[in-house]
Amino acid sequence: MNFPHNRFGKRLKTMLKVDFRRMFTMPLFYIMVGACLVMPILILVMTTMMDGTVSVNPQTGVETVVEGFDNVWQIIGSASTAESTMSMDMTAMCNINLLYFIVSALVCVFVAQDFRSGYAKNLFTVRAKKSDYVISKTAVCFVGGAAMILAFFGGAMLGGSIAGLPYTMEGFSATTIAACVLSKMLLVGVFVALYLMWSIIAKQRLWLSLVGSMMTGMFLFMMIPMLTPLDATAVHILGCLAGSLLLGLGLGAISNQILKKTSLV
C-alpha cells in the first residue's frame, strides 16, 4: 500500500495553521493582550498620582517617599549609559520586562490545553514527527508574546499622555527606541522556548509548567535591561535575534527529545 509522502514544509504549514487558529480563538490571548495594553496606563497614571507621597512605617517610624516615573520611556527601559542600580522601587519593578513572566501563562496554558483535552492524542497519532509541534508552538507563542510587547508599548504611549508625563529623550532617539522594542520582541523567543520546554515536561500539569517557567525565567530576567536598552542599536537587535535562534534551537531540540522519549498521554 502506498502512502502519500508529507514533506516537512507541508506538515509545518498545516500545523502552524492549526496553532494560529487556536491562538486567535483563545479568549486568554485577547485577555492577556488587553491586560498588556491596560497595565502601563494604570501603572503610569497611578504612580504619577502617588508621586512624592510619603508613607511612614508605624512600627519603625521610617519614612518612604513614593517615586513615580520621570518620563514615559522609563516604563520601557533605561539607556545603557544610565547609572545601573539594583533598586527595588516601583519604576524598576513595574516595567515592560514584567511581560516576560506573563508570557509564561500564555505558553503554559496553550500547551496544557492540548494535553488536558486529549487533543494531543489525536495530534501525535497522525503526526509522528514531534519537531513539527515544537517549531509550530514556538513560532505561534512567539507571535503571541511579541503582540503583548507591542500592546504594552502602545499602552505606555497612551498612559504617558493621560498621566501628563514628558516624552523627552536624553541619550536615545525614536530610532533607538524602535530598535529597543524590536530587540525586546525578538528576546521573547528565548523565553517562549524555555517555557515551552517546561510545558512539554509538565504536559497536563499546568501548575508544574508555571512554577518551572517562572523559576528558570528569573535567571534570564536579569539580562533583559542589558540586552535591550533604550539606546539599542543594530547590534542589540542582532544579539537578541541570535540569542533567540540559538536558545530556541537548543531548547527546542530538548523539547523534541522529551516528546520523543516520554509518554504523550
Added chain:
Amino acid sequence: MNAIEIRGLTKNFKEKQALCGLEMTVPMGAIYGFIGENGSGKSTTEKLICGLIHPSSGSIRLFGKPHTDSDVRAKMGVLIEAPGCFPNYTVWNNMLLQAANLGIKNPEEEVRKVLKLVRMEGAAGTKYKNCSLGMKQRIGIAMALLGDPKLLVLDEPINGLDVDGMRIIREVLVDITQNRGCTVLVSSHVLGELEKVATHYGIIRGGKMIREMTAAELEADCRTYVALQARETSRAKALLSCKYSRVEEDESGCLRVYDQATPEEVVTYLYDNGILVSQLQTAKIGLEEYYIDLMKEGR
C-alpha cells in the same frame, strides 16, 4: 500484507508489566475485535500502536513499515478513551481543527460528510462540553474518520451509545472496511455488538495474546449444546452429570448439555430415568460465552 504486525511487544510501567511478549496480526481490511478483561493490556497496546507511549521491547509494523513512519501515521484515525476535543469549542470547530491538522483540502465538506455519516450534523453548532456521552462518542468516531484513514484504532467506541447509535457505528465500520479499504482495530466489552461486525478476533489476558482467530474459526469453535427444561431440574442435572462431562444450569433453570450430545439422546436418557422434558432445543454458544469459557480455563 498485514495492517498491523506486532512481535514480542513488552511494556513495563515501573514495576508493573502491562504487556509481556504480545504477538498480534491484523490483516488488511479486517475488523479486528480486541477483547480482554480490564487491565489486560488492550488500551496499552492501542496507545503503543498509535505511538503515544513507547514500547520497552518488541516491534510494531503498520502496513509493513515501522509504526513511527510519519506517512503511515498520517493515515490513521484514533479514538482512545475520549475524543480529543476542546470543551469550549463547538463540535464544528473541533472537527475543523482536526481537519486542518490532517491537511485536508476541503475541510468543511469533509467535516460535513463525516458528521452526516454518524448522524451528528444537527449538533455541529453545539459546544463540545454541552454534548452528552453518546454524542461525544459519535463525534470521536467522526473525528477518527476524517481524512479517509487506512487504519482506525477505536477503544470502546460504543460506550454510552444508544441502540440506534450502536447500529449506526456498526454500519459505518462495515462500510469503511468494505468500500474504502480501511482496517479497524476495535476493543469493546460489548461482545454481542462486536460479534455482529468483527471479521477477526484477538483475546488478550495478562498482557499476552491467548487466542487469535477469524470469525469463521470462532464459529467452528463455538460448541453447540442442548438446552432443556425438565420437571425435576436438580435430579435431571445430577443424572445428566453422570453421563456428560459438562452440564450447566442457567439463571432461568434451563439445563445446558454440552459434549456434542444429540437432543434425542438426552431426551431418551432422561425419559428412561423417569424424567419428562418440557422444552428442548439445540443452540450454539456466542462470543460472550466463548470468551467467558476461555477466561475460566485460564484461571
